[in-house]
Amino acid sequence: MTIKTDEDEFVEAAPRVRKPKSTGRQGFWPWRDLPSLLWLIAVAVVTFVHPFVERSRWLMVHLVLLGALTHAAMVWSTHFSQALLKTGPDVDGRRIQDRRAILLFAGVGVVVAGVLMDRWLVALAGAAGVSVAVFWHGLQLWRRLRASVAARFRVTIRYYVAAALCVPVGATFGVLLARGPDDALKARLLLAHTGVLALGWIGLTVTGTLVTLWPTMLRSRMDDRAEALARGALPLFLGAIALIVGGALMGWMPVAGAGVLAWFASALWWGRALWGPARRRPPREFGALSVAAALAWLAVLLVWTGVVLLRGHDWAELAEGHGRATAVLAAGFAPQLLTGALSYLVPVVLGGGPNAVRTATDTLGRFGTTRLALINAGLILSLLPIPSIVRVLTTTLVLAAYLCFLPLLAMAIRRSRNVVRAGGGLPTTPRGPVQPAGARSVWSSGQLVAALAVLGMAVALGVAADPGAAGFPVTSAGSAVPATGETTTVRVEAKGMRFIPDSVTVPAGNRLVIDLTNTDPTTTHDLVLANGTRTGRLRPGRSGTLDAGVVGESLEGWCAVVGHRQMGMVFSVLVEGTPPVTAAGHGAHGPQQSAGAQSGSGAQAGSGAPVDLHGSFSPGFAAVSPVLAPAPDATVHRLTLTAREVELEVAPGVWQKRWTFNGVTPGPTLRGKVGDRFVISLVNDGTQGHSIDFHAGMLAPDRPMRTIPPGESLTYTFTATHSGIWMYHCSTMPMSVHIGAGMHGAVIIDPPNLPQVDREYVLVQSEIFLGESRAKGFASEVAAEKVLAQAPDAVAFNGIASQYDHHQLAATAGERVRIWVLDAGPNRPSSFHIVGGQFDTVFAEGAWLLGDPERGGSGAGGSQVLALAPAQGGFVELEMPEAGHYPIVSHLMVDAERGAHGILDVTP
Numbered sequence: 072m073t074i075k076t077d078e079d080e081f082v083e084a085a086p087r088v089r090k091p092k093s094t095g096r097q098g099f100w101p102w103r104d105l106p107s108l109l110w111l112i113a114v115a116v117v118t119f120v121h122p123f124v125e126r127s128r129w130l131m132v133h134l135v136l137l138g139a140l141t142h143a144a145m146v147w148s149t150h151f152s153q154a155l156l157k158t159g160p161d162v163d164g165r166r167i168q169d170r171r172a173i174l175l176f177a178g179v180g181v182v183v184a185g186v187l188m189d190r191w192l193v194a195l196a197g198a199a200g201v202s203v204a205v206f207w208h209g210l211q212l213w214r215r216l217r218a219s220v221a222a223r224f225r226v227t228i229r230y231y232v233a234a235a236l237c238v239p240v241g242a243t244f245g246v247l248l249a250r251g252p253d254d255a256l257k258a259r260l261l262l263a264h265t266g267v268l269a270l271g272w273i274g275l276t277v278t279g280t281l282v283t284l285w286p287t288m289l290r291s292r293m294d295d296r297a298e299a300l301a302r303g304a305l306p307l308f309l310g311a312i313a314l315i316v317g318g319a320l321m322g323w324m325p326v327a328g329a330g331v332l333a334w335f336a337s338a339l340w341w342g343r344a345l346w347g348p349a350r351r352r353p354p355r356e357f358g359a360l361s362v363a364a365a366l367a368w369l370a371v372l373l374v375w376t377g378v379v380l381l382r383g384h385d386w387a388e389l390a391e392g393h394g395r396a397t398a399v400l401a402a403g404f405a406p407q408l409l410t411g412a413l414s415y416l417v418p419v420v421l422g423g424g425p426n427a428v429r430t431a432t433d434t435l436g437r438f439g440t441t442r443l444a445l446i447n448a449g450l451i452l453s454l455l456p457i458p459s460i461v462r463v464l465t466t467t468l469v470l471a472a473y474l475c476f477l478p479l480l481a482m483a484i485r486r487s488r489n490v491v492r493a494g495g496g497l498p499t500t501p502r503g504p505v506q507p508a509g510a511r512s513v514w515s516s517g518q519l520v521a522a523l524a525v526l527g528m529a530v531a532l533g534v535a536a537d538p539g540a541a542g543f544p545v546t547s548a549g550s551a552v553p554a555t556g557e558t559t560t561v562r563v564e565a566k567g568m569r570f571i572p573d574s575v576t577v578p579a580g581n582r583l584v585i586d587l588t589n590t591d592p593t594t595t596h597d598l599v600l601a602n603g604t605r606t607g608r609l610r611p612g613r614s615g616t617l618d619a620g621v622v623g624e625s626l627e628g629w630c631a632v633v634g635h636r637q638m639g640m641v642f643s644v645l646v647e648g649t650p651p652v653t654a655a656g657h658g659a660h661g662p663q664q665s666a667g668a669q670s671g672s673g674a675q676a677g678s679g680a681p682v683d684l685h686g687s688f689s690p691g692f693a694a695v696s697p698v699l700a701p702a703p704d705a706t707v708h709r710l711t712l713t714a715r716e717v718e719l720e721v722a723p724g725v726w727q728k729r730w731t732f733n734g735v736t737p738g739p740t741l742r743g744k745v746g747d748r749f750v751i752s753l754v755n756d757g758t759q760g761h762s763i764d765f766h767a768g769m770l771a772p773d774r775p776m777r778t779i780p781p782g783e784s785l786t787y788t789f790t791a792t793h794s795g796i797w798m799y800h801c802s803t804m805p806m807s808v809h810i811g812a813g814m815h816g817a818v819i820i821d822p823p824n825l826p827q828v829d830r831e832y833v834l835v836q837s838e839i840f841l842g843e844s845r846a847k848g849f850a851s852e853v854a855a856e857k858v859l860a861q862a863p864d865a866v867a868f869n870g871i872a873s874q875y876d877h878h879q880l881a882a883t884a885g886e887r888v889r890i891w892v893l894d895a896g897p898n899r900p901s902s903f904h905i906v907g908g909q910f911d912t913v914f915a916e917g918a919w920l921l922g923d924p925e926r927g928g929s930g931a932g933g934s935q936v937l938a939l940a941p942a943q944g945g946f947v948e949l950e951m952p953e954a955g956h957y958p959i960v961s962h963l964m965v966d967a968e969r970g971a972h973g974i975l976d977v978t979p
Contacts, residue, residue, distance in 0.1 A: 175204035182245075439513025573643065625646045
């Protein structure tokens with residue numbers, strides 16, 4: 072009797088997907104093996120530098136799906152077709168496959184370049200290259216099918232051909248998306264694009280392959296019904312895709328949702344072919360476990376998307392939520408499927424005998440439990456409403472776990488070759504053969520515990536770094552009032568800059584517990600009491616508990632998010648038999664004084680020393696460049712504006728935590744011409760709700776200017792209809808505080824026939840309101856009370872007071888200089904003046920006040936100031952007849968003395 076060991080089963084299983092020796096394709100093959108790895112490396116690079124890369128989210132998703140996974144799908148479907156059909160080497164030879172891979176690689180690169188450069192025709196050319204490559208691939212598969220003799224599982228190749236036909240259709244939708252449609256049409260095209268490519272191209276390739284690959288990976292017997300189930304499922308899959316696309320294009324969300332759920336139901340019916348082998352031999356190796364995890368994420372994505380579509384009523388809202396869906400697809404499904412399949416296929420294709428295959432397989436499965444736990448538990452955490460710092464730490468761990476595959480792959484190839492050089496046997500020592508590293512099963516409870524401990528540490532570190540955003544309550548010290556032993560519990564909602572209810576009455580000596588729920592869908596809130604207890608910041612939909620301890624006197628409470636208290640978001644704790652507090656936080660016996668009453672409120676006016684505008688900036692300080700670039704030739708302008716909080720130097724040696732667009736104040740200056748289209752993506756990476764309002768466009772503000780909570784995004788599209796320099800700003804209430812904190816910028820729309828000049832600058836005037844902690848040497852947030860009192864600490868050009876005294880604007884005598892000026896406020900007007908100069912051309916609020924080029928240019932008159940109210944703008948032109956230093960000021964001289972001052976350095 073012969074007893075089969077696991078090694079025997081491994082040897083018998085491996086040839087099921089091994090290429091015939093006649094093809095000569097064992098070993099390293101550059102255009103087969105390298106492109107997917109290169110795309111994955113590119114994903115890693117972009118992930119690390121994404122804050123500095125435009126459209127980084129789109130880029131990462133497409134590098135994974137369009138780059139790495141598409142190449143792998145094309146390569147391995149060819150591999151399996153050859154293994155199943157056993158056609159001759161003259162059908163789709165290696166040289167033809169190389170040409171196809173090169174065309175695909177170049178096409179993906181051109182698509183990426185076209186989208187990033189905002190060149191629609193370039194993106195179209197790249198999409199055409201990708202479509203031709205994949206269609207050519209499908210044509211060659213059809214030739215293989217026609218040239219082969221009867222074989223089992225010919226239906227697998229039909230899956231591959233149908234998948235290849237989906238790519239040109241999906242690419243067409245992608246090109247239409249590149250043109251920047253409005254939110255509703257964008258959502259419909261996104262759904263059609265994703266449905267055809269993810270469920271058609273990738274989905275059909277995967278389902279067609281796994282019928283035969285899955286049992287082989289498990290080293291289990293194939294289900295007897297597998298071929299029949301695959302044949303029956305193919306028309307169901309195609310019908311579901313047609314429903315998705317048809318529903319999306321017609322704007323019928325329930326139809327599209329039914330299509331998604333129909334695809335999921337078809338997958339469950341087809342998946343019975345996978346269940347039998349898995350039940351007989353559950354997945355134990357890394358490759359099979361990784362593929363199983365990928366399929367689980369796909370199932371979650373399908374159910375979630377289908378339910379959202381069936382329940383949805385607004386395509387624009389669907390576009391906003393598309394980010395999470397693509398995150399699941401690009402981070403949970405695609406890379407786990409790819410690394411799992413390659414962990415099995417690469418050793419088999421490298422060959423070299425059972426020992427070499429086993430060595431490479433075990434090497435690729437090293438630390439498998441740790442990697443799988445970090446990836447999947449980390450992704451689950453990152454999709455939850457957690458503080459942004461925690462999300463950054465967990466996604467970094469997920470990326471690190473994925474990146475482990477690359478060095479393990481190199482190690483697996485090297486160790487496999489070493490086994491081959493040793494004659495196909497394992498290296499030996501005096502004690503006997505050296506066993507391959509790792510066990511056949513990657514399961515390890517110790518690794519699981521270690522991975523979860525690392526994730527727990529990341530969460531703890533994130534909470535420690537930003538406890539206010541984590542929602543942890545702080546319990547107060549005891550009270551001098553005798554405790555009654557009873558507890559008063561009240562449920563409070565935070566919504567619309569109000570607490571509901573906004574007061575609670577408590578018997579003296581009772582313990583007070585407040586359960587706060589943030590039902591405001593747009594921003595974060597918290598509750599702070601004057602005795603120092605607080606909930607921590609709560610994202611929309613989150614709840615927190617404030618344990619005020621035993622209370623013996625009335626207390627004031629408020630929302631500590633900057634500006635919310637000034638908007639009326641206050642709360643009162645009324646203790647029976649004691650005087651009530653007032654809205655200002657005063658009881659009948661005077662102000663409520665306690666530790667923590669002021670700290671964290673973020674709303675108290677600073678009382679530090681006056682700003683020293685004649686001091687020195689910090690080492691390494693770089694002034695904001697005032698140089699204005701010419702309007703680009705493109706007629707469609709795309710920009711991602713990310714709302715984030717950044718500590719910036721706002722005056723010499725003075726720092727403040729600024730609320731910014733893209734980490735700078737003012738935000739990036741946009742420039743174009745009348746008739747140009749602007750497509751702006753707003754991403755909220757802050758700790759509270761933000762929004763954006765572009766004065767340069769005319770459209771109903773209801774949706775594009777709405778406030779979005781942290782972690783969300785929206786697309787704002789407008790067409791420039793009139794020339795001028797237009798303000799954009801955060802329009803979330805209190806608007807004055809958000810603008811005063813730095814959330815503003817300029818859009819310049821050139822008047823028709825605007826003459827060229829020698830030098831062109833842009834200056835945005837704004838006010839700076841420093842908070843309490845400035846006097847203690849820390850970066851303060853905006854002082855909301857100073858904003859409301861119209862009492863700025865400094866006034867600045869381009870966000871930094873007096874920076875152009877130290878880093879002067881340059882010109883040469885006789886040159887024509889144009890200076891665009893915008894008064895961003897939020898409160899102070901500007902009277903722009905250059906000492907020693909006179910303006911011969913003045914353009915203000917869309918009107919030529921002097922020097923209209925349509926009427927002969929400059930006349931005899933001149934101008935000394937450009938007077939602007941908040942949110943107004945224009946430009947002036949002048950020529951300096953001689954060298955010298957010409958002060959640039961707001962002639963509201965108190966503001967010039969507060970920092971609205973600079974120098975125009977004119978050289979001979």
